[in-house]
Amino acid sequence: MSLTQRIASIHQRIAAAAHRTGRSPTEVTLIAVTKTHPPELIREAQAAGVLHMGENRVQELERKVEALADLRPQITWHLIGHVQRNKARRALELADLMHSVDSVRLAETLSRIVGENQTEDRKPETEAGRPETRDPSTARFVSLSNGRAGRRPEIPMPVLLQVNVSGEASKEGFDLPGGVANEAGLATFLAEVEHILAQPGLAVQGLMTIAPYHPDPEQARPTFRALRELRDRLAQHFPQVSWHQLSMGMSDDFEVAIEEGATLVRVGRAVFGERT
Numbered sequence: 001m002s003l004t005q006r007i008a009s010i011h012q013r014i015a016a017a018a019h020r021t022g023r024s025p026t027e028v029t030l031i032a033v034t035k036t037h038p039p040e041l042i043r044e045a046q047a048a049g050v051l052h053m054g055e056n057r058v059q060e061l062e063r064k065v066e067a068l069a070d071l072r073p074q075i076t077w078h079l080i081g082h083v084q085r086n087k088a089r090r091a092l093e094l095a096d097l098m099h100s101v102d103s104v105r106l107a108e109t110l111s112r113i114v115g116e117n118q119t120e121d122r123k124p125e126t127e128a129g130r131p132e133t134r135d136p137s138t139a140r141f142v143s144l145s146n147g148r149a150g151r152r153p154e155i156p157m158p159v160l161l162q163v164n165v166s167g168e169a170s171k172e173g174f175d176l177p178g179g180v181a182n183e184a185g186l187a188t189f190l191a192e193v194e195h196i197l198a199q200p201g202l203a204v205q206g207l208m209t210i211a212p213y214h215p216d217p218e219q220a221r222p223t224f225r226a227l228r229e230l231r232d233r234l235a236q237h238f239p240q241v242s243w244h245q246l247s248m249g250m251s252d253d254f255e256v257a258i259e260e261g262a263t264l265v266r267v268g269r270a271v272f273g274e275r276t
């Protein structure tokens with residue numbers, strides 16, 4: 001199968017999974033996970049109609065964004081892996097949505113940097129006698145220190161909170177095994193979320209999780225359901241925030257994730273083949 005055929009087949013499977021639970025396929029966005037793959041292949045995927053790309057490491061994201069700078073306005077870049085705090089500044093310039101805010105400290109760091117960028121951004125304009133703030137809607141991209149185009153780093157960063165609801169030890173994210181059923185853990189998590197929501201510069205849009213690997217995708221269903229139930233609880237508890245996005249489901253289990261409410265599926269191997 002060609003790349004175009006594989007993409008078409010995934011779109012069909014997404015639509016079928018959505019219809020099975022009375023959802024519209026337009027509620028689900030395919031993110032092609034491009035880690036390890038060369039820019040030329042990403043270009044092909046973009047030409048075949050995939051407009052959302054996911055990378056799990058900041059440095060690799062940087063290489064791809066730069067190699068595909070001409071496509072920057074067309075592609076939405078998703079950062080889906082753990083971000084070290086010393087890479088937070090670069091992550092803010094490169095990513096359009098960060099799925100992997102997995103600690104209060106990272107959220108605080110991101111918030112502080114966005115705030116610094118806002119202050120720096122205003123200085124020259126004030127001196128030039130122009131208005132203190134620019135309308136963020138006028139341009140999403142600016143010239144960065146390296147001369148290349150990047151996301152305007154002073155705009156509040158859209159983020160998802162990554163939660164480990166499965167309890168698998170190797171998984172990153174806020175630890176909440178069992179989700180809302182875990183009463184003690186839930187109280188702690190709600191307090192952490194409240195603290196994060198009070199940080200300026202972050203636009204929380206929902207949750208992300210990674211299900212434990214299992215050859216039978218049905219085994220992932222409880223994890224996906226737990227994330228949706230947690231999202232519903234957060235929406236009740238913090239109604240000022242849109243908890244719309246549920247980033248869950250990968251090559252082996254994206255259909256089950258869609259049946260359980262996924263709005264963003266992160267699919268690598270099923271689009272591009274095995275990684276080497």
Ligand SMILES: *Cc1c(COP(=O)(O)O)cnc(C)c1O
Nearest residue numbers: 033056080250251266267268269
């Ligand atoms: C690699 C990766 C994916 C895609 O995995 P596939 O099994 O190739 O579909 C999804 N999410 C995250 C966080 C990843 O690192």
